[in-house]
Structures are given as structure tokens and as C-alpha cells.
Amino acid sequence: MILTKQGRRMFPYCRYWITGLDATQRYILVMDISPVDNHRYKWNGRWWEPSGKAEPHVLGRVFIHPESPSTGQYWMHQPVSFYKLKLTNNTLDQEGHIILHSMHRYLPRLHLVPADKATEVIQLNGPDVHTFTFPQTEFFAVTAYQNIQITQLKIDYNPFAKGFRDDGLNSRPQRDVKQNSNLELEAGDVFSAASIRGRPAEVDALDLHQRSLDSSFIGQNPSDIDLDKESFNAERDFLGFLDTDLSSGDVPKLKQEVSERWVNILFLAQILVEWGVW
DNA sequence: TCTACTGCCACCTTTGAAACGT
């Protein structure tokens, strides 16, 4: 994820499906981001490797979902998006963005706080607060991209970066493509590796894109979409989020089953792993 | 000298107000 002084949105952002809440109970949804370990990292051209001790983490910065507090019924009737969350490396930030350090490794955390238990200071480690983390959402914070494949992935799927696509006027100069011709081979390897895992050998980027578009709204009927004021078109939604299911009974717990949509995200995560960037 | 960071830029999407048509 890119950090800037004025704050930069996460992309892909986190979006959660929540079920099993008490429909009438009001909840506050809070997201924060915690360091995964105590290392600073560097990119050696192929993978991230530890490079010294981590900077002290800036505590106390969280993102409270703007629609909090809302009832369990409200949170469950649509996916909950955190696309407005912004990251910064400015330790003097006054905007309330989440402060992270560049070249460090982080994991987003979702906290479910019963509203009637909430005081002016939300205690995220309180007994009634349920915290969820998903290893798939781990990321490295940087101020400039280290890996051209991640850059290209974001350009391809972030609608705000459309101007940098190959068919755009501001596309990456051809010389870069030539310089990185070895990356094309690696990308080919990725899809070969994908086919080994049960995907058809003919799968290509376009196909992958289409498959994901097709499944972007699986399980979401038209009324769901109408109800979702933050609903986006399929292209914007594709890869625009790290989509995650939560489920709960009396006590929330992780949903074991995975939807086809989630499989898509996992598949893409797998690609990034193949690339050596996750 | 090298690496990470910063500020500015062009290009894009989103959003909301104004203009227009029914």
C-alpha cells in the first residue's frame, strides 16, 4: 500500500460480509492496522527481506466506519466497505488518518463493538469487542512502488488509475516494457502455475478479469444493490476490495465456507504469491 | 553513491449543481 503525507486510500480496500449479528443490537465497526512483526523490510528485487528493527508503531489511530453505530440488521444487509480509510506516513497528521511506517509489514483488523457498551473512548480490547484479522489482507507499506507487477495490477484494476493503462495517453513508456520483458515471462509462468491448480490452461488476464466480474455480485440480488448506497459498478468493485466473510452465532466466529467470490480473491492472492509479492 | 521520500503533474472518476426537457 502506498503512503503519502496527505493520506492515500487503500487499494484493494477491505470489504466485509457480516452475518450472525443480533439484528436489533447496535454496533460500531472499527478498523485499525497493526504491525505484523518487529522488522523493517527492504525489497531486494524479488522478495521482501528484513532490514533492521521496526519503527515504533503509532498507536491510537483507528478508522470508525462512518455509518456507525448501526443495527446488526443494517450491517448484515450489505457488504461493509472501508474504502474511505486513508493511510499516511506523516506522524504529525491532523486529519485522523492511520499512521504507518514505510517499508513495514501490516495487517488490518476489524473490531465489532456493541454500541451500548461503547463509551467516549472505545476500548478495542474490551470483553465485548470481537476482533477479526485475515492473513490474506497483510500488506507492506511503501512510499513508492517497489515491484512493477504490483504497480501494473493497481493500474489495471483501480478505476482512478485508468489514465496509466496501456491504452491510455499517459501509459508507461514502451522502453519500460522492453526493460522488463523478463516480467512478461514471469507473468506467463503465473498463469501456467494457475492452470496446475485446476484452472484451464487457456486462462489469460482478460479471462480472469471477466470471471471475476461475473462473480462480483454473486449472492447479491438487485434489491441488495439498490440498497447499497455505496454500490459500485462491477469493474470498480473488481479487486477494489479484499472481500471477507464474517459470521457469528452468539459469539462471532469465522465463517468456514468460502464463496465463489472469495475463491476469486484467493486465486488472485495466489497469483501475487506466485509473483513473490505477497 | 544509493535508496527512500516528496512535490508536482497529467489523466481519470466521482459528485453535485445548473440547465434543460417533459
Place this chain on the structure above:
DNA sequence: AACGTTTCAAAGGTGGCAGTAG
């Protein structure tokens, strides 16, 4: 007058790149 659609400009988000700092 009320409502719906279209247009347009401003705001905001994006990565690239050159310069700067350590």
C-alpha cells in the same frame, strides 16, 4: 410546478517522474 435527464465544472484519486534528503 414538479420531476427526470443531461451537461459541466470542481474536487479528489491515481501513478510517473524528477529533484531532494539522509
